[in-house]
Amino acid sequence: GDVESFPESISLERGWIFTVQSDYYTDPESKDRLESGNRNNIEYGVAEGGLSLYLPSFFDHHVNYLMGYGYTSYGPNRELQEVRLNRFVRGQEYAKSPSDRSAAVFTYEYRLPLLWLSQAVFGRQVSAFQLNGIGMSLLYDYGTVFDRKAFREDWQGAYGASFNFSFN
Numbered sequence: 001g002d003v004e005s006f007p008e009s010i011s012l013e014r015g016w017i018f019t020v021q022s023d024y025y026t027d028p029e030s031k032d033r034l035e036s037g038n039r040n041n042i043e044y045g046v047a048e049g050g051l052s053l054y055l056p057s058f059f060d061h062h063v064n065y066l067m068g069y070g071y072t073s074y075g076p077n078r079e080l081q082e083v084r085l086n087r088f089v090r091g092q093e094y095a096k097s098p099s100d101r102s103a104a105v106f107t108y109e110y111r112l113p114l115l116w117l118s119q120a121v122f123g124r125q126v127s128a129f130q131l132n133g134i135g136m137s138l139l140y141d142y143g144t145v146f147d148r149k150a151f152r153e154d155w156q157g158a159y160g161a162s163f164n165f166s167f168n
Helices: none
Strands: 002-004 014-025 032-035 038-041 044-056 063-074 102-116 131-146 156-167
Antiparallel strands (some): 102 131
């Protein structure tokens, strides 16, 4: 990736980050599973990755954040590895969140600083604790879980706000 950040900002400000990660568990090195009292080796892999874009706004230190992210399991025993949608779409209850072998999600956040302090808390220099800033994000997540093909009617969205506190 290539990103820029500024000390007054609550977020990375400009640029992009591309991530890809994969793990594969083969028969001799795999985790064991219990099946009808017999231990059998399993073989499967998981892969995930995405692209994040940090786009400047009309105001200083405000950031438009866009992200596309995907997750999948693969290999002969891929049915053992499932993912829940609440891992990617915030605000969902774990027990009610759907799960399947793959997931895709898109996120938009508008990140803005609410307060930036250059002085220590209460105007005194305290070397062990200092509040630097408070920020807020307005967000929208849109994602789905699926097996081999994503269907339009299975996509779910969630919106909300989050707060970010920067401490030293």
